Amino acid sequence: MRHASETSFRPRHAGWRRVRPVSAQPIEQAAIDAAAVAPDATSPGARRRLGALRALGPYLRRYRGRMTLAFVLLCTSSGAFLAVPLAFRGLIDHGFVAGQSISGHFLALFGIAVLWGMASAARFYQVSWIGERVTADLRSAVYRRMLEQSPQYFETTRTGEVLSRLTGDTTLVQTVVGSSMSMGLRSFFQLFGGLVMLAVTSAKLFALTLLLLIVVVVPMVWAGRRVRRLSRESQDRIADSSAVAGEVLNAIPTVQAYTNEPYESGRFDSAVERSFGSAIRRARMRAFLTAGVIVGVFGSIVFVLWLGAQAVSGGMMTAGTLASFIMYAAITAGGFGTIAEVWGDVMRAAGATERLMELLHAEPQIAPPAAPQILPASRQARLDFERVDFRYPSRPQHAALDGLTLSIREGETVALVGPSGAGKTTVFQLLQRFYDVGGGSIRFNGVDLRELDPRALRAQIGLVPQEPVVFSADARENIRYGRRDASDADVLAAARTALADEFIARLPQGYETFVGERGTRLSGGQRQRIAIARAILKNPPLLLLDEATSALDAESEALVQRGLEAAMQGRTTLVIAHRLATVQRADRIVVLEDGRIVEIGTPAELARSGGLYARLASLQLVG
Numbered sequence: 290m291r292h293a294s295e296t297s298f299r300p301r302h303a304g305w306r307r308v309r310p311v312s313a314q315p316i317e318q319a320a321i322d323a324a325a326v327a328p329d330a331t332s333p334g335a336r337r338r339l340g341a342l343r344a345l346g347p348y349l350r351r352y353r354g355r356m357t358l359a360f361v362l363l364c365t366s367s368g369a370f371l372a373v374p375l376a377f378r379g380l381i382d383h384g385f386v387a388g389q390s391i392s393g394h395f396l397a398l399f400g401i402a403v404l405w406g407m408a409s410a411a412r413f414y415q416v417s418w419i420g421e422r423v424t425a426d427l428r429s430a431v432y433r434r435m436l437e438q439s440p441q442y443f444e445t446t447r448t449g450e451v452l453s454r455l456t457g458d459t460t461l462v463q464t465v466v467g468s469s470m471s472m473g474l475r476s477f478f479q480l481f482g483g484l485v486m487l488a489v490t491s492a493k494l495f496a497l498t499l500l501l502l503i504v505v506v507v508p509m510v511w512a513g514r515r516v517r518r519l520s521r522e523s524q525d526r527i528a529d530s531s532a533v534a535g536e537v538l539n540a541i542p543t544v545q546a547y548t549n550e551p552y553e554s555g556r557f558d559s560a561v562e563r564s565f566g567s568a569i570r571r572a573r574m575r576a577f578l579t580a581g582v583i584v585g586v587f588g589s590i591v592f593v594l595w596l597g598a599q600a601v602s603g604g605m606m607t608a609g610t611l612a613s614f615i616m617y618a619a620i621t622a623g624g625f626g627t628i629a630e631v632w633g634d635v636m637r638a639a640g641a642t643e644r645l646m647e648l649l650h651a652e653p654q655i656a657p658p659a660a661p662q663i664l665p666a667s668r669q670a671r672l673d674f675e676r677v678d679f680r681y682p683s684r685p686q687h688a689a690l691d692g693l694t695l696s697i698r699e700g701e702t703v704a705l706v707g708p709s710g711a712g713k714t715t716v717f718q719l720l721q722r723f724y725d726v727g728g729g730s731i732r733f734n735g736v737d738l739r740e741l742d743p744r745a746l747r748a749q750i751g752l753v754p755q756e757p758v759v760f761s762a763d764a765r766e767n768i769r770y771g772r773r774d775a776s777d778a779d780v781l782a783a784a785r786t787a788l789a790d791e792f793i794a795r796l797p798q799g800y801e802t803f804v805g806e807r808g809t810r811l812s813g814g815q816r817q818r819i820a821i822a823r824a825i826l827k828n829p830p831l832l833l834l835d836e837a838t839s840a841l842d843a844e845s846e847a848l849v850q851r852g853l854e855a856a857m858q859g860r861t862t863l864v865i866a867h868r869l870a871t872v873q874r875a876d877r878i879v880v881l882e883d884g885r886i887v888e889i890g891t892p893a894e895l896a897r898s899g900g901l902y903a904r905l906a907s908l909q910l911v912g
């Protein structure tokens with residue numbers, strides 16, 4: 290839960306923080322923020338996590354020129370900013386003296402303001418550019434890396450988490466690179482420049498102010514720590530309530546079917562109440578803190594001002610010096626507040642970077658060998674399984690395939706049948722090299738799969754999965770997914786062969802009809818025919834068909850069946866068969882049980898042998 294609150298991005302802050310000039314930031318607010326985040330800065334965990342930001346180095350270094358420019362602009366604007374009180378001092382002490390021209394002082398002040406404004410604007414643009422660019426690069430790099438991962442990776446990493454890292458964590462990094470870092474640096478200059486100028490202006494008042502601030506800050510830090518803990522708690526509670534809502538909203542039909550709406554709204558209510566409770570505790574604490582900060586900080590300033598005023602009236606200090614002292618005090622406090630505020634962002638971004646780097650450095654389990662073999666071009670595939678053993682990494686104690694030996698000739702159609710969990714899908718997974726075999730070997734046209742680039746191998750395979758994936762695009766683009774460079778005529782031809790043309794032509798906008806996210810606007814049989822057309826368009830030497838278990842009506846099934854037969858023409862086909870009709874049309878049937886082949890032969894042979902297949906066939910259930 291700790292992570293959830295740390296990763297959660299606070300758009301409210303990012304939005305205004307970037308454009309807000311520091312002078313507009315209320316000092317008491319800055320001090321509260323300072324107190325709320327400061328304690329983390331010294332913890333060993335914080336230091337360790339800060340190191341994570343170093344991983345951003347290579348991404349930043351690409352834009353070295355812009356970084357240098359931004360730094361120069363930063364120095365210029367900070368210098369101009371720090372010169373403002375000095376200009377005021379000159380104006381107050383000498384501008385009003387009779388006989389002296391006041392215009393020169395105002396001109397100097399205006400000149401400084403122009404320089405400050407220009408340099409700040411240019412710096413803001415440069416830094417934002419770098420932030421946006423680095424985030425975009427990082428996002429693309431992480432996404433590319435994710436696309437390379439084998440299914441094994443997603444057994445342990447939830448896609449929701451990857452998505453949240455891609456959006457939330459990159460946005461946090463962007464906040465820091467694109468604004469907080471430069472704000473922090475600027476405030477650092479401001480803080481130290483301000484302190485030096487304070488000491489130079491009046492050493493006595495400086496020492497006194499410092500002492501008073503320490504007295505005020507220590508209790509504030511304690512209260513701030515509590516506020517921070519409470520705010521994390523309230524974010525966690527909000528995450529809890531969203532988790533409840535997310536799950537339930539995805540299951541509305543089930544909730545309504547069991548008339549559990551009151552129960553679910555009650556569950557959500559109590560999550561919401563808990564988040565309300567902790568938010569209120571935080572607000573109460575923060576209210577106390579606000580009172581303390583305002584009274585403490587302003588009390589100190591008023592006190593110092595009172596002393597200064599006495600010094601001015603006693604002739605020991607000029608009015609201009611006192612005015613510039615107060616301004617430097619405000620600048621210093623502002624700098625301190627901003628650093629503290631930004632520090633929280635930097636810490637969160639360090640955590641975010643760490644999580645992004647984890648994704649970026651995840652080595653794909655299945656990688657091409659250093660010198661991959663080139664597959665000889667062939668219209669058909671020959672497959673040889675030799676004593677293949679395989680255990681899923683997440684279940685090493687259980688053999689999913691156990692000594693499987695099987696050869697499939699060019700152009701042969703082989704049906705895999707067997708009870709649920711027999712290992713049929715596993716055979717498909719291994720053939721596509723989503724996993725490597727544990728023992729034995731699989732050869733494709735004589736070449737061991739492990740000696741091939743997985744992408745080259747997969748280019749030879751067409752897959753029609755049990756539940757075809759249809760993307761949120763139109764029908765034509767969905768078929769074209771099989772071969773991205775196919776012409777419209779090729780797509781049409783594939784759709785005709787797969788008998789998909791028949792229904793696509795009747796859709797409101799024909800091939801341009803948007804088929805909905807995940808193809809929800811299509812029936813099961815229609816989705817399958819799209820998937821078949823896709824495989825036909827790819828025209829691979831090997832076809833893997835995973836027959837749908839869900840029942841289609843007779844007409845739809847006949848269409849899918851005819852589409853499949855067209856797809857099988859002239860290529861080697863391996864089909865996980867659930868229907869008797871499909872099995873009987875195969876050249877050979879392989880019956881699997883517990884990862885082993887228990888029967889193998891032509892449909893007629895197996896029907897005669899009276900084994901497992903004959904039993905399953907008599908029940909009309911073959912998978």
Ligand SMILES: Nc1ncnc2c1ncn2[C@@H]1O[C@H](COP(=O)(O)OP(=O)(O)OP(=O)(O)O)[C@@H](O)[C@H]1O
Nearest residue numbers: 681683684689708709710711712713714715716912
């Ligand atoms: N990702 C995985 N991690 C761990 N074990 C798995 C994984 N996928 C499958 N298994 C296990 O491997 C065995 C073979 O599974 P497989 O999916 O190949 O069976 P199947 O014959 O295709 O079954 P079905 O007809 O129900 O789809 C089963 O015991 C299953 O529980």
